Amino acid sequence: MDQLTNTPAWRALAAHRAELGDVRMRAQFEADPGRFERHTLRAAGLFLDYSKNRIDDRTLPLLLALARERGLDGARAAMFAGRRINNTEDRAVLHVALRNRSDTPIEVDGKDVMPAVREVLARMGEFAEAVREGLWRGYTREAITDVVNIGIGGSDLGPAMVCQALATHGHPRLRMHFVSNIDGDHLAGVLAGLNPARTLFVIASKTFTTIETMTNAASARKWFLAGGGSEADIARHFVAVSTNAERVAAFGIDLANMFGFWDWVGGRYSLWSAVGLPIALQVGRARFEELLDGAHAMDRHFVEAPLEANMPVILGLLGVWYRGFFGAGSLCVAPYAQALARLPAYLQQLEMESNGKSVTRDGQPVDAATCPVIWGEPGTNGQHAFFQLLHQGTDLIPVDFIAPLAAGHGLPDHHRLLLANCIAQSKALMVGKSADEVRAELGAAGMAGEALEALVPHRVFPGNRPSNTLLLPDLSPAALGALIALYEHKVFVQSVIWGINAFDQWGVELGKQIASRIGAELAGEPLGAHDASSRGLIEMARDALA
Ligand code: F6P
Numbered sequence: 001m002d003q004l005t006n007t008p009a010w011r012a013l014a015a016h017r018a019e020l021g022d023v024r025m026r027a028q029f030e031a032d033p034g035r036f037e038r039h040t041l042r043a044a045g046l047f048l049d050y051s052k053n054r055i056d057d058r059t060l061p062l063l064l065a066l067a068r069e070r071g072l073d074g075a076r077a078a079m080f081a082g083r084r085i086n087n088t089e090d091r092a093v094l095h096v097a098l099r100n101r102s103d104t105p106i107e108v109d110g111k112d113v114m115p116a117v118r119e120v121l122a123r124m125g126e127f128a129e130a131v132r133e134g135l136w137r138g139y140t141r142e143a144i145t146d147v148v149n150i151g152i153g154g155s156d157l158g159p160a161m162v163c164q165a166l167a168t169h170g171h172p173r174l175r176m177h178f179v180s181n182i183d184g185d186h187l188a189g190v191l192a193g194l195n196p197a198r199t200l201f202v203i204a205s206k207t208f209t210t211i212e213t214m215t216n217a218a219s220a221r222k223w224f225l226a227g228g229g230s231e232a233d234i235a236r237h238f239v240a241v242s243t244n245a246e247r248v249a250a251f252g253i254d255l256a257n258m259f260g261f262w263d264w265v266g267g268r269y270s271l272w273s274a275v276g277l278p279i280a281l282q283v284g285r286a287r288f289e290e291l292l293d294g295a296h297a298m299d300r301h302f303v304e305a306p307l308e309a310n311m312p313v314i315l316g317l318l319g320v321w322y323r324g325f326f327g328a329g330s331l332c333v334a335p336y337a338q339a340l341a342r343l344p345a346y347l348q349q350l351e352m353e354s355n356g357k358s359v360t361r362d363g364q365p366v367d368a369a370t371c372p373v374i375w376g377e378p379g380t381n382g383q384h385a386f387f388q389l390l391h392q393g394t395d396l397i398p399v400d401f402i403a404p405l406a407a408g409h410g411l412p413d414h415h416r417l418l419l420a421n422c423i424a425q426s427k428a429l430m431v432g433k434s435a436d437e438v439r440a441e442l443g444a445a446g447m448a449g450e451a452l453e454a455l456v457p458h459r460v461f462p463g464n465r466p467s468n469t470l471l472l473p474d475l476s477p478a479a480l481g482a483l484i485a486l487y488e489h490k491v492f493v494q495s496v497i498w499g500i501n502a503f504d505q506w507g508v509e510l511g512k513q514i515a516s517r518i519g520a521e522l523a524g525e526p527l528g529a530h531d532a533s534s535r536g537l538i539e540m541a542r543d544a545l546a
Helices: 008-020 025-031 059-069 072-080 114-132 157-165 184-191 211-226 231-237 245-251 274-283 285-304 311-325 343-355 387-392 412-431 435-444 449-459 477-498 506-522 532-545
Strands: 040-043 046-049 146-150 175-179 199-204 238-242 258-260 330-335 373-375 399-404 467-472
Touching (some): 008 059, 059 311, 157 175, 199 231, 231 238, 238 245, 274 285, 285 311, 343 477, 399 412
Parallel strands (some): 146 175, 146 199, 399 467
16 A cells, blocks of 8 residues: 555645645634534434534545545445454454344354354343342342452453443442452452452453453452352352453353453454443343444444545544644543543543554554544543643644533533533634734723733633534433444544554553563562663562562
8 A cells, every 4th residue: 555645635635734724713614604514413313513623625525535545445344344354463353243233144254243242142131130130149149239340451441431421320239340450459449348248250351361350350359268258159259251261261260150252352342242241230231232222323324324424434534634734643532421531541542552553554654643642531620620731732632522412410500511611612722812802801801001911912812723522412321332433433444544453452562571571570580681770660669579
């Protein structure tokens, strides 16, 4: 494939960016009453307003030409057809099969994967309902009250984020806990309040080799045995979610209590698989299936909608536009929903572990900037912290605002103010405030002369700062499923433009290898060769641990 910046579409976009210069969105809105209508989309129950972007009528056709030139149609078809598009691991990429709610078979190497997907889903549902109904009991015959998911990365962030988002749909008896960090404070803090006889552990690890998860799981088992449970009781209190039956059995978990998935499910794309077991436990089988339905509706939209009206395509291309032609190094995700507090952390793994790469699928350097840093916090909290920089800082940082139109908390005044703030922030970022407007405002407040002029530069807002606003009807499982699938496909679209394999993660390996060696050295093995900094730090840690 051609170097990206040499392609005709990229060169046309570069010329267009130069022509566009500092065109003001504010002026574009004033001149064009149809801008909102033309730059909004509905899909799978979601509404996207992308009109507050630095684009004119030529921008999207040029971005779409880039998508076509980079083979987006073919790449998407290859993913849905179960081709081995994860080329460095020689794997298919089929998280879409996990939420394939149609009768259409999906094949990997000529074999339909759907019967196995449905079988695990049915077992998960039965198990979740048994725990929820109090039929699955602990060793004292009491019902389970606490579920502790032990996993990290994709085996933690997805289910943790969704369980928090759907907490209002939770079972009144069941409390969900998530332990990921190797820091003992995490496990100890969660276990401190729990009774082993009423606690169910879900050990979630695709590989069942991840050091954090294995260490936390081993300590949880010791805690369980020390707290009154016997070896024979482990089967009622420990279940596993993994692709690695051998390791699960070696850990001592009954394979009857293992929920499997497959190598074609990437960790960060796995919440739709058995990794979603905590979600099913929390909200029940039917609502877990609604989450899948929402994601499936977005999958159908991604496959069927023309590129120019395709929500993941538009979001992905806008991201490429700012990264490639405005030098935007980060994207702020601001959910105006406290329940979505973990969404930015979830998206950090989804986007940055997928596209945080600098070589193409065939190992050549990517000659354009790739994945931006993803970060954010719920609104309105962020407004009283980092929004200062979004409005008046030196960097251009696009923002994704995300808000549910309806809330279920019964505090309508709060929701009105929440939505008002969400809309106000995207407007303020876009319109800004000119020096003349500041002068008029200060003058009206009774200021004049030098005192007024001294304040003007501090109170000017440059504006013209882009954002998308995504509105959900509410925080239902279906809307959430569609939202997550939207971002998954956006990431895929961007990977195709940049020519990246979005489904491997070799960049996490080096640190793991070195940590394993240093771990042995901290346990007493002789020190190997180290740079002076690392050696000094290891010696300090050894002294502290002695
Ligand atoms: O270290 C990165 C990573 O491999 C992620 O890609 C993955 O989601 C996480 O670790 C956990 O892996 P596992 O589910 O195999 O424990």
